[in-house]
Amino acid sequence: MRMKLKNYFLFFCLFTICHISYSSGKKALLIGIDHYYDSEKERYAEWQDLDGAVNDATVMYNLLKSKYGFSTKDMTLLVSPKSTTKKSIVKAFNQLIKSASKGDQVCIYYAGHGAQIKNSKFYELDKKHEAIVPSDVLRTNNFLLDVEINELLNRLLDKEAELTVIFDNCFSGSGTRGAIDLNSLQSRYVPISDIDIDQTYKKQKSAAERGALVVSAAQDYQLAKEYKDNRGQSHGVFTYALMKAMQMSSVNESAEDIFKRVNSIILYNAVPRQDPVIEGQEERMKQPLFGGVADPSIGVQVGIVDAENKYKITLDGGSAVGIVPGTQLTHVKKEVVVEVTALFGVNGCYGKVIQGDKALEEGDLVKVTKWAPYNKNRLKVYFGEMGISDIEINALKELERLLADKGVLEYAPYEENVGFIIKKEDDKWKGFYSPSESISFGHSIPSFEKLEKVISKLETPNNKIFIEVPPSTAVYQELNGSLSGQPKIQAVKAEEKFDYCLIGRFNDKNELEYSWVRFGAQKEEKHNPLPSYTDWVAPHRTFTLSNYAERLGELKGWLTMEVPPNNANFPFKFALKKHSTGALVKNGALVEGEEYGLALYKDNNLYDSWNMEDRYLYIFLLTSDGSMKLLFPATNSSVENNTEQIMKDPSGDYKDEILIGYPDLLSVSPPFTTDNILMLSTVTAITETSIFNQDGVRERGSGDLSLNELIDEEEERSSKQSNWFLERHTFFGTNTQ
Structure with a gap:
């Protein structure tokens, strides 16, 4: 069966790192907004001024200048209320676009409030715009919407610039080194409940669709937070972790590896409800943060989450990348070797130091230097x-x-x-x-x-x-x-x-x-x-x-891995929805010429006994040519894929059924073979979603889709309930109803 994937970008994401060509000049626009006009007035009590956004923009400005070779004459720093109105921000964008040339490395950074704004006519699934909040929004009621920002980004891409865009605002965020006082966390979020733009926008080609790498500090529905460090200075949690990761790494280190550092630092501090996201083409993620060619990275590297106890090191990597007990990982510069002792969850492990005296710390990357082979599921x-x-x-x-x-x-x-x-x-x-x-x-x-x-x-x-x-x-x-x-x-x-x-x-x-x-x-x-x-x-x-x-x-692992019992009674299941009739197809024949969309439905028998622990969902295709492809969330991201967000209606109740994305996403044509679609549900977000994609092992006409493996040896949880589950659905093509 040739299963065709329509060329749709399921969910537009605003926060982007983009790559087009080899760079020459370096330009930057950095925006930090702490003070909002009229926010001190009582009727705007929910609009708090921030403390760390200006600090963050200034720190990033200095880091770009001192380490990454950006010149002050080619950098613009906007931090005063007057310079951060919507008009001023758009003007600065236009000046940057005008000055950009082919191959320039361009960095755009924003720290400040963010919001989600309802638009009942919007083409996105959640009917909401992501937006940044200019300093004059209380006077003008004008936000800078995602569609407006995307147009500006595309104009930069039209100039063939290498564009890096980092947003640390609401729906972006992360953790930091040193114990964070969780009680002191402040959200960079402004609740907007009574606005409906009610306006139609023509769907744009997003920067991600043009080869972008997308980095967000948090899931779209999460709050990006700021806190005070041990010196009393305020920072965005994500920016502080990113700053530390950039300081620890080479200027040529890949964006993928820098993100691993950021994520492990965040995990160490256990910042609640904030999962950073990276998405984009695998080739771009292997390049440096600002484009160009990265240092070659041989093998698998994972981040250290907690290294306080050398006999119980926590690492942000596990069975998803082939790690099992007995695997050895090395910090090359420090000459420290860690041996994995146990796995937990779907993508974490514990280890102990078996060689070396230098101290490891959260954010360090260690490389697999000795694999311990799997047992029963190996090919x-x-x-x-x-x-x-x-x-x-x-x-x-x-x-x-x-x-x-x-x-x-x-x-x-x-x-x-x-x-x-x-x-x-x-x-x-x-x-x-x-x-x-x-x-x-x-x-x-x-x-x-x-x-x-x-x-x-x-x-x-x-x-x-x-x-x-x-x-x-x-x-x-x-x-x-x-x-x-x-x-x-x-x-x-x-x-x-x-x-x-x-x-x-x-x-x-x-x-x-x-x-x-x-x-x-x-x-x-x-x-x-x-x-x-x-x-x-x-x-x-x-x-x-x-x-x-x-x-x-990889294929055999997915198809034969042992799955823990669904004793948490997670109730949401996957099916394909036939476009012509609306019928749910859970396994079996898909008819030639029909079109199908991805659907989720609620099993009411399970729902009544569910522990109400929401999960992240990853739906991916394994084809008969050996390829694998992540179908949801789109574009190698972890955006908008939590059941709390996608399955709840406005009143807070869980829906019985939803269609994810377009109703005609998949179609079937000869030659008729067998493909599998799997849905992984997990309490913990998988930030490195490139593990769900793989090229095939043989030519297959125009059918092309992909995935990777997660063999579980998870540690028992005290609740005795597994925190992940895997559904397998087998489909084959036919030319008869």
Whole structure:
């Protein structure tokens, strides 16, 4: 089945880091608003002045200047009430746009109040605009809406600037180092309950759709907070954590790794109800915060959350990235090694220091330097015992040429017309008419003359011969090295049961290439969710074969992982909603030509016993070509995906059913295969949502979608209730109702 994803951006997000091209000049616009005109008047008591926004903008200004090479003549700092009215902010934007050139690194930073404003005619699901609050809003009632900001961002992108936009206002925020007094936290949020813009806006192409990286200090419905540090200075919680992460990191460190630092600092301080968000294309997240090319980062890095006890280090990473007990992680500069002792939740772990004397601290990044392999869910692969020589390779090449000239050579073992397969087993060459009927050719490759007798016995339609070419010595050695110790892959011997076998061939151009072929692919199960085979790969691209094996391991992990019981009675479930009839399809056939949207519905039997603990939802697609794609939330984000936000109606009651995004998001067309859609629900937000995306292992026409793995070994909670659950839904295409 080819499942097509319509090119919709499900949820517009305002706060953006964007990348277009290699940079030259550096420009910045920084805005901090503490004082709002007329806020001291009694009728505006809910509009509190802030204490830390000006501090934050000033700190970021100095950090850009001192560490990142921005010049004061190319930076504008707006912090006075007069310079932060809506008119003044828009004017500064326009001046920046006018001065920007192709390749410029442009940074825009905002700290101040934020708001959500109702618009019953708005195209977004929640019918609300995100907005920043200018200093004169109480006099003019004019907010700077997300659609207005997005237009300004797109004008900068039209100039082909590398644009970084960071907003630390409401619906953005994070935590900091040193114990934060949670009682002193102040929200950068202004409640707006009696305004309905009631205006239609044409849907824009967002900056994120143009290759943006999106960073927000909090989920869209959360409050970004500020607090006083141990010196009595006020800061936004997110900005303070970001500032610390930027100070700790290289200017070339990737945005992805800086975000890991920020998130681990926030987790350390346990700031309530504030989860920072990063979204965007994987390529951009691997570049530096302000664009360009990042230092290469080999392997997996995770952040330290708590390092006060060297025998119980808390890390912000776990089974989601392949970490299990026994995995070792190293802080290279400090020469400290941490060994994982236990996992908790879906993406956290504990460890202990086993080497090194220097102290770790929250925000440090440690790199996986030794994997501890998974047990039962690993993908089992077989790729021979030791490889064959170049002499044997050349002999097989000549034999295949002769069979091709004869018209009896087949180029794939899974084709139905294959009646005889030649392969090497136990150091001997054998020929198989079927698994139970074979002949032996001894230790030598069979001659063409011997095979002529076989050819004479083959009858149409099974009259073709396939030769399984074992890996060369070089290919075998490279695979043996790259796959050894992988957390999701286990190399096995021929007599053991395996999922995939490495098979070589000479193609119709008589060129050697290899593919992973699934066991039993000749007898294709009608609805097997794993790919029958991968693309064929030339020997000099063995690294691609390793990568394909890792992707297949990800798929198997999702499809076979053990899921804890839903003893929390989480009541919201996933289905596809047929656009033409509104019917919910929970599994099974999807009809060619029909269109489907993503839907959530409430199971009332579970709802009555639910512990009322809301969860974040992640819906993703696993396709039969081996690819995975996050469908919700959109654009690799964690925005607007909590049940408290998306399932509640205005009165606070939970809805029985909702449609997520567009009703015609998915459609079905031939070839009809089997795809899986999974929904992960978790109490803890997964900030690194790139783990839900992966390229496929073979060409599949125009169908392309993706995901990753979370094998759980979570620590028991005192409540005895699991804090996550995974639903699996299998769908296949058909051309009949």
